[in-house]
Amino acid sequence: MKALGARRWWALGAITLSVLAAGLDITVLSVALPTLTTALHASESQLQWFVTSYTLALSVAMLPAGLLGDRFGRKKVMVAALALFGAGSAACALAPSPEFFIGARTVLGLAAAGLTVMALSAMTVLFDEKERPRAVGIWAAANFLALPLGPILGGWMLANFWWGWVFLVNVPVVLIGLVAVLALMPESRSAERPGLDIIGVLMSSAGLATLMYGLIQAGENGWEAAGALVPMGIGVAVLAGFVMWEQRLTRMPNGRPLIDLGLFRSRFFTWGVVLGGINAFGLFGSLFTLPQYFQAVLGIDAQGSGLRLLPLIAGMVVGAVPADRIASRLGPKLTVALGFAVLAVGMGTGGTMGVQSGDAFIATWTFTVGIGAGICLATAASAALVELSADRSGVGSAVMQTVQKLGPAFGATILGSVLNSTYQAHLNLSGLSAPAAEAVRKSVFGGIAVAHQIGSPALLDSVRNAFVAGMDGGLWLSATIAVAGAVLALAVFPLRAKPRAESPLPKAKNGAVGVDNELVA
Numbered sequence: 159m160k161a162l163g164a165r166r167w168w169a170l171g172a173i174t175l176s177v178l179a180a181g182l183d184i185t186v187l188s189v190a191l192p193t194l195t196t197a198l199h200a201s202e203s204q205l206q207w208f209v210t211s212y213t214l215a216l217s218v219a220m221l222p223a224g225l226l227g228d229r230f231g232r233k234k235v236m237v238a239a240l241a242l243f244g245a246g247s248a249a250c251a252l253a254p255s256p257e258f259f260i261g262a263r264t265v266l267g268l269a270a271a272g273l274t275v276m277a278l279s280a281m282t283v284l285f286d287e288k289e290r291p292r293a294v295g296i297w298a299a300a301n302f303l304a305l306p307l308g309p310i311l312g313g314w315m316l317a318n319f320w321w322g323w324v325f326l327v328n329v330p331v332v333l334i335g336l337v338a339v340l341a342l343m344p345e346s347r348s349a350e351r352p353g354l355d356i357i358g359v360l361m362s363s364a365g366l367a368t369l370m371y372g373l374i375q376a377g378e379n380g381w382e383a384a385g386a387l388v389p390m391g392i393g394v395a396v397l398a399g400f401v402m403w404e405q406r407l408t409r410m411p412n413g414r415p416l417i418d419l420g421l422f423r424s425r426f427f428t429w430g431v432v433l434g435g436i437n438a439f440g441l442f443g444s445l446f447t448l449p450q451y452f453q454a455v456l457g458i459d460a461q462g463s464g465l466r467l468l469p470l471i472a473g474m475v476v477g478a479v480p481a482d483r484i485a486s487r488l489g490p491k492l493t494v495a496l497g498f499a500v501l502a503v504g505m506g507t508g509g510t511m512g513v514q515s516g517d518a519f520i521a522t523w524t525f526t527v528g529i530g531a532g533i534c535l536a537t538a539a540s541a542a543l544v545e546l547s548a549d550r551s552g553v554g555s556a557v558m559q560t561v562q563k564l565g566p567a568f569g570a571t572i573l574g575s576v577l578n579s580t581y582q583a584h585l586n587l588s589g590l591s592a593p594a595a596e597a598v599r600k601s602v603f604g605g606i607a608v609a610h611q612i613g614s615p616a617l618l619d620s621v622r623n624a625f626v627a628g629m630d631g632g633l634w635l636s637a638t639i640a641v642a643g644a645v646l647a648l649a650v651f652p653l654r655a656k657p658r659a660e661s662p663l664p665k666a667k668n669g670a671v672g673v674d675n676e677l678v679a
Contacts, residue, residue, distance in 0.1 A: 165344075166284040169280070172339045173236075173280055175334060175335045176273050176332075177297060178331070179328055182307060182331070183243075183247065183328055189309050189324075191208065193321045201256070211261075215263075216270055217370045217564075218271075218367045220274075220559055220563070221359065223271045223275045225355075225553055225556075226272075228553055229354070232280060232346050233344070233346070239269045240339065242268065244332035245265070246269055249262035251323070275555050279554075281543055282554075282555070291485055292479060294478070294535075295477075295478030296478075298539075303471055306464040306467035309467075310461050310464035312324045313460040365399075367393075369394060370564075372388070373571050416553065417553055418553070418554070426652055430651075431538075433651065435565040437498070437643060438562045438565030439568055442573065443636025444470065444524060444633065445566075447573075448466070448524070450602060450603075450625070453603075473525040473530075481537050482536070482540070492648075494533075497533030497537065498534055499530070500526060500529050500533065501637075501640040501643075505637035507526065508524070509633040511626060511630055513619075534643070569636075573632040577628035577629060577631065584620075585598060585624045598621060605620075605625075
């Protein structure tokens with residue numbers, strides 16, 4: 159790896175730019191939905207599919223993207239994913255109908271899967287065990303930088319330009335990313351190309367898509383809805399069948415499974431993946447509730463809401479970047495536990511929020527949350543990556559990314575259920591007609607709209623206080639999850655990693671770089 163010298167850090171910059179492009183698209187859509195309702199004459203159901211189509215495509219494509227990278231070359235897959243992402247962004251901007259827009263969002267989800275999986279896979283190839291935590295920290299910071307940047311940039315563009323520019327802005331970012339990846343990122347692939355486990359690909363994709371769809375339905379209609387329980391049950395059953403199929407292929411003399419199940423014999427990989435998912439679940443408590451609090455309770459626009467998320471991102475950077483030095487002194491077990499403990503303190507402090515909480519208080523606890531999440535994410539991910547050889551870094555990274563994407567999905571449904579049930583329990587609906595009461599119960603935005611429509615300050619106070627009570631309940635649940643993560647890390651995570659021999663990247667005669675004796679240009 160040292161043969162690459164400083165080039166690998168420049169390559170990381172190119173990868174980070176690609177990740178930022180994918181992250182921006184998700185957050186920009188959140189502020190563009192009201193405009194799209196009018197521009198595309200979209201129904202409420204179609205608006206939901208604007209979001210859902212991307213999420214489902216992303217979950218379906220994770221493992222296949224990892225397999226393609228291992229087999230055909232990770233740089234090739236990233237370049238193809240960037241090109242597809244640019245094309246999908248342009249298609250979103252020029253969409254003539256809701257159906258076309260949903261199709262374009264599906265293409266973006268497929269492309270984003272390739273970008274996110276290949277970005278993490280490249281960490282294994284480019285950086286050794288000591289450098290990897292810092293590289294993962296930079297990657298994590300790029301992931302979360304998109305959270306406030308999307309609403310800030312998107313809100314400004316929607317206020318001043320044609321709505322299509324919020325998607326076309328991805329195109330120049332993609333072009334810069336393409337040039338940077340082509341010039342700076344070395345090609346790598348498995349020396350022994352993995353087999354095309356078609357049955358495994360189909361079963362994993364179908365299982366993940368069905369499970370994710372069920373989680374989305376649970377978030378919208380409640381856990382007891384048949385439309386949520388049935389897909390989740392089918393998804394779990396299909397994924398269980400997928401594991402059995404992979405076990406069968408593993409036992410066969412010439413079997414070439416999609417996932418090397420031997421990875422899960424490593425406590426570092428298994429618990430690094432699990433704890434990373436728990437961290438994403440806990441962190442989602444603030445990401446899920448704060449934008450609603452800013453916009454509904456405080457009356458701040460999307461651009462101002464994004465600005466108020468900046469302390470959280472700053473905390474992520476402060477926690478993630480030096481995580482490698484902390485882990486070198488304390489070991490990954492204590493470092494991950496420390497990250498969860500800081501996250502719990504931040505979430506618990508946030509759980510004391512009131513309707514009139516000031517910006518300084520919010521910035522303090524969100525900054526604390528960011529520090530804890532950054533420490534935990536960078537350390538858990540880099541510890542799991544230690545167990546990935548360059549041969550299987552693509553699929554192994556896809557497994558990690560899939561679990562991390564399921565964390566927020568579970569967070570949206572579980573924390574959303576806590577928020578909604580508490581919100582509805584604290585409402586005072588006396589004197590309202592049945593349609594008005596139903597609109598108030600449905601969401602805080604609906605409640606505030608009704609309160610303004612009928613000119614009722616009492617109802618407005620009731621709606622705001624009820625939402626804050628629900629938000630506090632969700633943040634306390636997130637704090638509890640973070641405490642459980644700290645306890646789990648102390649109980650099951652190894653104290654220190656056992657060094658794994660790193661495969662050098664030999665130079666080819668033409669100056670190319672090879673991985674595990676596979677020379678590539």
